[in-house]
Amino acid sequence: MSDFIPPAMDQMRKNYSLGGLHEKDAKRDPLVQFHCWFEEALEDVPSWFEPNAMTLSTSDSGGEITSRIVLLKGVEEKKFLFYTNYDSTKGSQMRANPRVSLCLFWPHCQRQVRIQGLVDKVSRDMSEKYFHSRPRDSQLGAHVSQQSATIESREALEASLAELKARYPEGSKIPLPENWGGYAVTPMSFEFWQGRPSRLHDRLVYQRERADSSEWTIKRLSP
Numbered sequence: 001m002s003d004f005i006p007p008a009m010d011q012m013r014k015n016y017s018l019g020g021l022h023e024k025d026a027k028r029d030p031l032v033q034f035h036c037w038f039e040e041a042l043e044d045v046p047s048w049f050e051p052n053a054m055t056l057s058t059s060d061s062g063g064e065i066t067s068r069i070v071l072l073k074g075v076e077e078k079k080f081l082f083y084t085n086y087d088s089t090k091g092s093q094m095r096a097n098p099r100v101s102l103c104l105f106w107p108h109c110q111r112q113v114r115i116q117g118l119v120d121k122v123s124r125d126m127s128e129k130y131f132h133s134r135p136r137d138s139q140l141g142a143h144v145s146q147q148s149a150t151i152e153s154r155e156a157l158e159a160s161l162a163e164l165k166a167r168y169p170e171g172s173k174i175p176l177p178e179n180w181g182g183y184a185v186t187p188m189s190f191e192f193w194q195g196r197p198s199r200l201h202d203r204l205v206y207q208r209e210r211a212d213s214s215e216w217t218i219k220r221l222s223p
Contacts, residue, residue: 016110016195021202030190030206030216031078041106057101058093079184085147086179094119110195117187127181139174140164186211
């Protein structure tokens with residue numbers, strides 16, 4: 001069978017024209033710039049869209065790369081937070097290689113932010129606090145899911161959930177799983193991308209030499 005190409009896929013394109021990003025308008029601190037853009041991404045957001053959805057890319061010591069969508073759950077102490085199963089593919093890759101990449105795309109703003117940095121686990125207390133703020137079914141789901149492992153069937157998964165619901169009836173406290181918790185990404189570089197007409201997009205990159213440095217250099221990249 002030949003390669004499948006949907007009709008006119010090679011002609012699908014948008015001409016971006018909602019705004020621009022000039023050095024004189026950019027904040028000197030990329031975290032301040034991020035917060036400004038994130039707040040704007042929350043304005044007139046489509047009901048189906050999750051502005052805190054981001055692509056997390058990880059790799060192992062052999063260079064195998066995987067990417068998936070996770071939800072940004074906060075920016076605290078200048079670090080980007082998300083939560084997941086420690087035994088998942090991403091968890092094992094982050095143990096082998098703490099360098100990760102995050103990417104948030106806001107199509108309704110014609111903007112994208114890419115962040116590269118170093119990841120580490122958050123404290124157990126912090127993970128527990130967030131875990132118990134989640135909906136009850138999400139807490140149970142964290143116990144049921146052996147994330148990235150092969151399972152027998154959908155029915156087996158649902159049977160495990162039913163068993164857990166019986167073990168922890170409504171009103172009882174669901175414990176934090178030992179293999180579940182938060183990660184914090186310390187950013188080393190940011191790229192702010194604003195779509196522009198004629199594919200002459202704006203790309204401003206912030207970089208710093210050390211994780212403890214508050215000095216960022218800003219440069220413009222060719223689109």
